[in-house]
Amino acid sequence: MLRRLSVALGLVATMLLGAAPAWGAGSSSPLAQAHAHNDYEHERPLLDALDHGFTSVEADIYLVGDKLLVGHDFWDLRPGRTLQNLYLDPLAARVASNNGQVYPGSQQPLQLLVDIKNSGTKTYTELDQVLQSYREMLTRYDFGQVHTSAVTVVISGDRPRDLMEDQSVRYAFYDGRMSDLDTGATSAFMPLISDNWNSLFAWQGVGPMPTEQQTQLRDIIAVAHQNGQRVRFWATPDEPGAQREAVWHELRAAGVDHINTDDLAGLENFLRGPTR
Numbered sequence: 001m002l003r004r005l006s007v008a009l010g011l012v013a014t015m016l017l018g019a020a021p022a023w024g025a026g027s028s029s030p031l032a033q034a035h036a037h038n039d040y041e042h043e044r045p046l047l048d049a050l051d052h053g054f055t056s057v058e059a060d061i062y063l064v065g066d067k068l069l070v071g072h073d074f075w076d077l078r079p080g081r082t083l084q085n086l087y088l089d090p091l092a093a094r095v096a097s098n099n100g101q102v103y104p105g106s107q108q109p110l111q112l113l114v115d116i117k118n119s120g121t122k123t124y125t126e127l128d129q130v131l132q133s134y135r136e137m138l139t140r141y142d143f144g145q146v147h148t149s150a151v152t153v154v155i156s157g158d159r160p161r162d163l164m165e166d167q168s169v170r171y172a173f174y175d176g177r178m179s180d181l182d183t184g185a186t187s188a189f190m191p192l193i194s195d196n197w198n199s200l201f202a203w204q205g206v207g208p209m210p211t212e213q214q215t216q217l218r219d220i221i222a223v224a225h226q227n228g229q230r231v232r233f234w235a236t237p238d239e240p241g242a243q244r245e246a247v248w249h250e251l252r253a254a255g256v257d258h259i260n261t262d263d264l265a266g267l268e269n270f271l272r273g274p275t276r
Helices: 003-017 047-051 083-097 120-132 161-165 211-226 242-254 264-272
Strands: 031-036 054-064 067-070 110-116 140-142 145-147 151-157 173-176 192-196 230-234 258-261
Touching: 031 264, 047 054, 054 083, 054 120, 054 264, 067 083, 067 120, 083 110, 083 120, 110 120, 120 151, 120 161, 161 173, 211 230, 211 242, 230 258, 242 258, 242 264, 258 264
Parallel strands: 031 054, 031 258, 054 110, 110 151, 151 173, 173 192, 192 230
Antiparallel strands: 054 067, 140 145
C-alpha cells in the first residue's frame, strides 16, 4: 500500500540533490480561479500549470490492463504516461518538499480533476486503490467528515455515482452537472458543479452580456456557493482576443471558481492584471 508513497519520497531526495527541482524555484503564487483544461497536452504536464500559478488541473485517464494511462483519445496513450508518473508522484514530491503544501506558504489546495474516459466502475475501482497510496497528501471523506489536505481529487467523465456514494472512506469527490444543482447533494460528496457553457448560455463575448444571461450566471453561482459548491464551465471561448477576455471578465465578476483554459500564460496574465 505504501510503495508508491515511498517511491515519491525517494524522488524528493533525488530532486533536492540535483541542481534545481523540475518544478522550478520560480513557480508563481497560486491563482484560485485558474483551471488547466487538458493539462496533459502541455509540454510539461502539471509543472507548466504550477509555474503559471494554476490551482486546478485536468487529466483524462483510461484503464488499460491495470494501468491508468493519461491521454485525450485512446490512440494518444503511451505506456509511461500514467496518472502516477505525470501527476501523483510529482505532487507527492512537491508536497513533501513544501511542508505539506503545493505552493510554499499557501494553504490553497490543488484540485486534480480526473476525467474517466472508459470503464467507469472498473477504472474508478483501480484509481481508488492507487489513491490510497497517496493518502497523506489527499483530501478525504471519512465517515461523514471531510478532511482537507494539499490535493483534492475530483472525478469527472464516466463517474460511478452509486459506488462513490456508498463508500464510507473516499480519497476522491464527485463532479456534478447543472442538473445536480440544489438537489440536496452535499459538498462532502459533490464539491464541484461543471457544465458546458454553450448548453446554458448563447453569449460568446460579442457585445455586452445580455442582462438575463448575466442574471442566470450569477444565480447559478449564488446557489452553488450557498451549498458550499464550486462552479466550472467548459467550452468557453478560448481563442485569444476581445471575445475571450469579455467572457473571462464576466466569469471573474460573477465569482466562477474555475476559469477553464488551454492558454496558461493568457489566463495568468488576465487574472494577475487589474479588474475592470
